Amino acid sequence: MLAAAQSPPELASKPGAVVTTPHVRAELIAHAPDGVTPGAPVWVGLQIAHQPEWHTYWKNAGDSGLPTEMTWTLPAGVSTGEIAWPAPKKIPVGSLANYGYENTVLLPVPLEVSTLYKPPVALGGTPAMDIQLKASWLVCRKECIPEEGTFTLALPLQGSTALHKAEFDAAFAARPETLAKPGAIEVDGHNLKVRLVGLPATAQGKTLGFFPETPEVIRTAAVSGKDWTQSWQGDTWTATMPLADQRSASPTVMPVVVTLAEADRQAGQPMAWRAEAPVTGAWPAGAAPRAAEVSPELQAALAANAAKAASKGADLPAPSSTTFVAALLGALLGGLLLNLMPCVFPILAIKVLGFARQAGNASAHRKAGLAYTGGVMLSFLALGGGMLALRAAGAGLGWGFQLQSPGVVAALAALFTLIGLNLAGVFEFGRAAPSSVCSAQAKHPLANDFLSGVLAVIIASPCSAPFMGASLGFAIGLPAGQALLLFAALGFGLALPYLVAGFVPAVAYLLPKPGPWMGTLRRLLAFPMFATVAWLVWVLGQQSGIDGAGTLLALLVCMAATVWALTLRGRARVVIAGVLIAFTAVLTAAIGRNVLQMVEPAKLASSAPGAAGQRWQPWSAERVAQLSDAGRPVFIDFTAAWCVTCQYNKKSTLSDAQVLADFDAKKVAMLRADWTRRDPAITAALTALGRSGVPVYVLQAPGKPPVVLTEILGKDEVRAALAAL
Amino acid sequence: MSLSPTVDSRSFRAARNARAALSRASRRAVVAAAVALGATFLMGNNAAAAPTVGQQAPDFVAVDTSGAKHKLSDFAGKFVVLEWTNPGCPFVRKHYGSGNMPATQKAATDKGVVWLAINSTERAASDYLKPDALDAWMKSQKAAPTAVLMDEDGLIGQVYGARTTPHIFIIDPKGTLVYAGGIDSIASARVDDIKTATNYVNQALGEAFGGKPISAATTRPYGCSIKYKA
Numbered sequence: 001m002l003a004a005a006q007s008p009p010e011l012a013s014k015p016g017a018v019v020t021t022p023h024v025r026a027e028l029i030a031h032a033p034d035g036v037t038p039g040a041p042v043w044v045g046l047q048i049a050h051q052p053e054w055h056t057y058w059k060n061a062g063d064s065g066l067p068t069e070m071t072w073t074l075p076a077g078v079s080t081g082e083i084a085w086p087a088p089k090k091i092p093v094g095s096l097a098n099y100g101y102e103n104t105v106l107l108p109v110p111l112e113v114s115t116l117y118k119p120p121v122a123l124g125g126t127p128a129m130d131i132q133l134k135a136s137w138l139v140c141r142k143e144c145i146p147e148e149g150t151f152t153l154a155l156p157l158q159g160s161t162a163l164h165k166a167e168f169d170a171a172f173a174a175r176p177e178t179l180a181k182p183g184a185i186e187v188d189g190h191n192l193k194v195r196l197v198g199l200p201a202t203a204q205g206k207t208l209g210f211f212p213e214t215p216e217v218i219r220t221a222a223v224s225g226k227d228w229t230q231s232w233q234g235d236t237w238t239a240t241m242p243l244a245d246q247r248s249a250s251p252t253v254m255p256v257v258v259t260l261a262e263a264d265r266q267a268g269q270p271m272a273w274r275a276e277a278p279v280t281g282a283w284p285a286g287a288a289p290r291a292a293e294v295s296p297e298l299q300a301a302l303a304a305n306a307a308k309a310a311s312k313g314a315d316l317p318a319p320s321s322t323t324f325v326a327a328l329l330g331a332l333l334g335g336l337l338l339n340l341m342p343c344v345f346p347i348l349a350i351k352v353l354g355f356a357r358q359a360g361n362a363s364a365h366r367k368a369g370l371a372y373t374g375g376v377m378l379s380f381l382a383l384g385g386g387m388l389a390l391r392a393a394g395a396g397l398g399w400g401f402q403l404q405s406p407g408v409v410a411a412l413a414a415l416f417t418l419i420g421l422n423l424a425g426v427f428e429f430g431r432a433a434p435s436s437v438c439s440a441q442a443k444h445p446l447a448n449d450f451l452s453g454v455l456a457v458i459i460a461s462p463c464s465a466p467f468m469g470a471s472l473g474f475a476i477g478l479p480a481g482q483a484l485l486l487f488a489a490l491g492f493g494l495a496l497p498y499l500v501a502g503f504v505p506a507v508a509y510l511l512p513k514p515g516p517w518m519g520t521l522r523r524l525l526a527f528p529m530f531a532t533v534a535w536l537v538w539v540l541g542q543q544s545g546i547d548g549a550g551t552l553l554a555l556l557v558c559m560a561a562t563v564w565a566l567t568l569r570g571r572a573r574v575v576i577a578g579v580l581i582a583f584t585a586v587l588t589a590a591i592g593r594n595v596l597q598m599v600e601p602a603k604l605a606s607s608a609p610g611a612a613g614q615r616w617q618p619w620s621a622e623r624v625a626q627l628s629d630a631g632r633p634v635f636i637d638f639t640a641a642w643c644v645t646c647q648y649n650k651k652s653t654l655s656d657a658q659v660l661a662d663f664d665a666k667k668v669a670m671l672r673a674d675w676t677r678r679d680p681a682i683t684a685a686l687t688a689l690g691r692s693g694v695p696v697y698v699l700q701a702p703g704k705p706p707v708v709l710t711e712i713l714g715k716d717e718v719r720a721a722l723a724a725l
Numbered sequence: 726m727s728l729s730p731t732v733d734s735r736s737f738r739a740a741r742n743a744r745a746a747l748s749r750a751s752r753r754a755v756v757a758a759a760v761a762l763g764a765t766f767l768m769g770n771n772a773a774a775a776p777t778v779g780q781q782a783p784d785f786v787a788v789d790t791s792g793a794k795h796k797l798s799d800f801a802g803k804f805v806v807l808e809w810t811n812p813g814c815p816f817v818r819k820h821y822g823s824g825n826m827p828a829t830q831k832a833a834t835d836k837g838v839v840w841l842a843i844n845s846t847e848r849a850a851s852d853y854l855k856p857d858a859l860d861a862w863m864k865s866q867k868a869a870p871t872a873v874l875m876d877e878d879g880l881i882g883q884v885y886g887a888r889t890t891p892h893i894f895i896i897d898p899k900g901t902l903v904y905a906g907g908i909d910s911i912a913s914a915r916v917d918d919i920k921t922a923t924n925y926v927n928q929a930l931g932e933a934f935g936g937k938p939i940s941a942a943t944t945r946p947y948g949c950s951i952k953y954k955a
Contacts, residue, residue: 063888064950066912094953095879096888138914143852144949146815146914216945245775245886246905248943285779629864703857 019149023139024056025049028131028151029106031168032161036129038115043168044080044153045108046070046135048101055100056137058088060213062098062220066138066146068107073132077117081110086174087259087272088211093142097221099211106171119157128154176257176274185254187243187281192218194239196258196275203273205232206264210239213255216248243284250283324482328489335493368449369502373495375453380491384484406543410552410595413536415455417556418563420529426560427567453495542641542676544597551594558584615660619673621681627669628702633725634669638686638696641676646695649713656715662722668699701725775886778905778942782896783884787843787874790860795841795872798900804838804933806830806926807894808870808908809887809951811844812862813852815914816948817890821866823916826891826908829926830869836934842870845882847954853877879953889948893926897933904929906944913947 017028027047034040046068048056057065072080085107088099111131119127136148155161183196194210208230212218219242222228228241237258259272421427533556541549562584565577617623619636627634637654639646653659663670673682675694689696689708697709699721707721776782782805784798797805808826810817820826830840842863846853854862856875863873876882885894886905895904909922929939 064946064948066914066947093950094955095883096950096953098950136913136915140949142850142950142952143813144815245777246943247777248906248945631861703861 017151017153019151021139021145021147021149023051023054023141023145024137024147026135026137026149026151028133028153029164029167030131030153030155030161031108031164032111032155033165035159035161036111036113036119036155036157038113038117040113042111042113042155043108044111044131044133044155045106045164045168045171046133046151047104047106047164047167048137049104050102050139053102053141054139055091055098055102055141056105056139058099058101058211059083059085060099060211060215061138062091062100062215063096064093065098065100065140065144068135068137070107070109071134072109073134074111075117075120075129077114078129079112079114081112084108084110084171084175086171087176087257090209090211092221095221098140099220106167108168108171126159127157129157131155173268174271176259176272177270179273179275181275183256183275183277185256185277185279187279187283188240190243190284191240192243194237194241194256194277196237196256196273196277197235199235199237199258199273200270201235202266202269203237203258203260203264204235206260208237208239209259209261210241211257211259213257214249214251216244216246217251217254218242219244247283251279253278327486331486331489332493332496335490336496365502367446367502369495369499371446371449372453372502373492373499375450376495377453377488377491379454380487380494381484384487388480388483406540406548406596409536409540409543410555413533413540413552413556414559416529416533416536417560420526420533421560421563423526423529424523427563539641539676540595542674544595547591547594548597551591554587555584555592555595558587616670616672619671619682619685621685623671624700627671628700631702632669633666633699633701634671635663636671636673636696636698636700638673638675638682638691638694638698640674640694643694645711649695649697653713653715653718659715659718662719666722666725668722668725699725775884776902776905778902780902782894782900782902784900785881785884787841787876787881789872789874790856790863792856793872795874797896800839801900802898804833804836804898804930805896806833806838806840806930807881807885807887807896808840808842809845809882809890809892810842810873811846811852811890811949811951812854812859813846813850814890814949819914819916820891820908820919821868823919824867825919825924827866827868829908829924832927833930834869834871836930838930840870841872841874842868843874843876843881843887845876845879845887846952847879848877849954850952852952877954879951882951882953887946887951889946890951891948892946892951895926895929895933895939903933903939904942905946906941907946907948910941910944912945 019026026049029045029047031043031045032040036042048068050056057067059067061067068083070083074080086101086105088101091098091100091102119129121127131153133151133153134148135151136146138144138146179196179198181197183194185195186193207224209224210228210230219227222242224230228239230237230239232238253276255274255276257272257274265271537549537552537556540552544552558580562577562580565573565580567573568576616637619638624634624636637646637650639650641647673679673685675682675686686694686696689698689706695711695713697711697713697718698706699709699718700706704725707724709717709721782797784796786794786796788794808830812818812821817826820829830842833840844854844859856873859873859875863870874881881887887894889907891908893904893906893908894902897903904925906925908926909919909924911918911922923941925941925944928941932939
């Protein structure tokens with residue numbers, strides 16, 4: 001900005017008399033018709049030629065702006081007088097006004113050469129006085145540019161310098177002529193009464209412009225004839241004009257300038273007059289309550305509209321009945337889709353086997369369907385009630401929190417190991433006496449169905465299917481009754497296929513007839529169970545570290561061996577089972593707490609694989625804010641080790657070379673918020689997004705609303721969202 | 726929405742934006758209507774003046790760069806600084822680029838003062854910044870106002886008689902205007918002048934918190950004219 005105002009490069013080392021900027025051409029000029037000698041009139045001046053529409057300012061710039069400043073560097077014995085400001089023009093800027101100059105203006109400054117001035121000795125050529133000027137000016141149109149320039153001039157001492165006589169003459173003509181009498185100014189309430197006397201005949205009766213040299217006294221933008229009035233009585237001009245609302249000056253003497261309108265000016269005649277008028281009367285203290293008249297009406301109008309806006313905004317968090325019905329339908333659909341989710345798959349296996357076992361028995365099917373549905377729905381209601389209780393307790397927990405507890409994970413791993421062993425034929429219910437849950441399965445078919453329903457819910461919970469996340473986020477903000485209804489709908493959705501199969505024969509008949517394939521199928525289904533155990537051990541590893549996972553595996557082996565031992569007969573059974581149980585007890589006492597021990601996040605982070613760690617940074621709200629501040633778009637992966645959908649997305653879409661290339665092309669910072677363990681900050685961030693489970697994928701560009709992507713992340717979807725950045 | 730810059734509010738910001746985005750359009754429309762209505766009242770009262778130091782500061786409702794509404798009277802009990810700003814103005818850039826304005830803002834907000842930066846530049850102006858761009862610029866300058874308010878229709882600016890950018894107003898906990906004027910004592914666009922100038926805002930707030938009367942309660946604001954909507 002300022003650099004643009006500097007002298008052209010070729011003159012930078014030795015500044016000249018002209019500085020040209022995109023807005024002005026400024027030149028240092030001189031007028032010394034009688035040469036430079038003590039007593040002779042010597043004028044220098046800065047001539048500013050403005051580009052059309054641009055202006056610089058008078059000594060009182062008005063509501064904004066700055067007067068042009070000049071700093072001189074002169075030889076000893078030479079000094080300057082004050083700038084002989086030509087009469088300014090009032091330049092309205094919207095509801096404000098400035099005093100300044102457009103087109104071309106010359107700001108003359110008298111040089112006073114004293115007898116102390118020793119002219120330089122010229123060894124040839126004409127002796128000259130070196131004058132240097134550093135000037136700064138603010139040039140404005142609507143926008144303002146501060147500019148400055150350094151000017152030098154060698155003023156010949158002998159002979160006449162009168163090249164710019166016309167310009168100086170014009171400037172002198174535009175200079176206000178001082179009136180013989182000072183006039184008077186009286187402060188009258190919030191007005192200023194100005195009285196100037198002795199104005200010449202050329203001015204009398206004319207409408208004058210008024211320019212106080214003291215800033216911050218009158219309302220600059222006041223319009224003559226509207227906001228202020230003037231009148232003539234012979235050679236006396238009086239005017240009443242409003243004081244500025246935020247007057248910061250209370251002078252005792254006010255130098256003021258009045259000017260003729262341009263149309264009334266005549267060549268060779270003065271066009272402006274100046275007086276230094278003493279001020280009488282008391283300046284008002286700012287206490288009169290005037291502005292208060294505006295604000296109540298304005299406030300009422302704004303308040304009324306603000307209330308409307310507030311009520312509109314309130315629609316979002318507090319849904320109407322129709323949106324609640326939509327949410328119930330969404331929950332039902334979410335529950336249905338939950339059947340297809342990877343985490344529910346092992347339970348589907350159990351269900352298929354269960355149906356195969358009872359094939360052909362319609363009444364049993366109905367009962368099984370009802371029992372299963374009851375189990376699912378009661379579990380969902382229990383979960384919902386638990387969540388509501390925790391919400392009430394302010395625990396800040398979200399969906400999926402069960403698997404954030406290592407104890408629950410370990411217990412599930414044990415349960416699935418037992419189911420797997422049972423399916424694989426290691427032991428049969430009835431002969432062995434495993435956990436009470438498994439024995440209940442064998443002895444009471446209905447309880448078995450009920451419990452498999454419960455199991456389905458426990459396993460489904462961490463995998464938020466589409467709709468489910470939103471529905472649950474919705475539920476968290478609802479009154480208790482509505483939230484429970486939502487949970488019931490979710491459960492009903494999950495149980496529905498099974499229930500239908502139990503009631504509609506057509507569906508039941510589609511089931512295969514019992515046969516030898518059942519044994520094969522049963523053994524085959526042991527593997528999904530063991531796979532689930534492997535997954536649960538990995539989840540526990542994320543939570544409790546390698547020691548916890550190792551301990552869990554050891555305990556599972558002990559348990560399996562114990563179960564096997566219990567299938568033996570006679571003394572072998574007593575001895576081996578006794579030894580194994582004792583060993584298991586010792587092992588549990590010695591290292592069992594490793595399983596329940598939460599590993600510090602830092603330790604976990606250091607053990608995390610490095611390859612993925614390069615691209616992904618750990619999420620924190622602060623990091624997101626930092627990146628946003630830096631203008632970087634951010635992609636956040638809210639994930640958890642126990643969420644299979646999350647792992648699927650991570651390994652497929654989020655590992656896709658094209659997708660990653662798109663992320664890089666848009667310079668997207670990738671953050672991963674790992675919710676494997678309880679993290680209140682992540683829970684809070686999820687709640688803020690209206691979700692209470694993972695996965696959630698958010699693409700956030702600075703200055704744009706965040707884009708929440710679907711939970712089963714598609715490559716095309718991610719690439720489209722990135723392209724839209 | 727929380728105004729205190731807590732860690733919590735930061736962590737919720739992303740989501741708040743998401744929700745706000747949905748309602749922003751309707752809010753903006755409503756506020757625009759409010760502003761239009763307010764302007765009618767103003768026109769009927771054109772002669773009515775801006776508040777003078779010692780008078781009640783007019784109340785207002787404005788929308789910040791993230792679409793959140795702020796009402797002056799909600800801040801009753803706190804000192805409130807109104808700072809008219811426009812990044813297109815060299816005087817504003819002088820005080821932001823040098824770090825003077827952000828430091829003044831931080832010093833004030835650290836004391837519990839509410840600092841509202843207000844942009845009254847009309848939409849048609851060449852240097853008008855949209856809310857997001859203004860917010861981004863403020864962030865790039867490490868500015869620390871409580872909120873950056875949009876006043877494209879110039880309603881608040883006209884009511885307060887704001888003339889320049891910067892132009893500072895300080896309102897005491899009772900809602901009385903206690904300071905109106907410039908950011909500091911040297912009217913120039915030169916950064917070098919900041920260190921020798923008296924920072925009127927720091928001075929006024931220091932005196933106010935010290936229980937002393939504000940010595941310079943009305944000063945000369947200097948800077949660029951506010952580009953009000955015609």
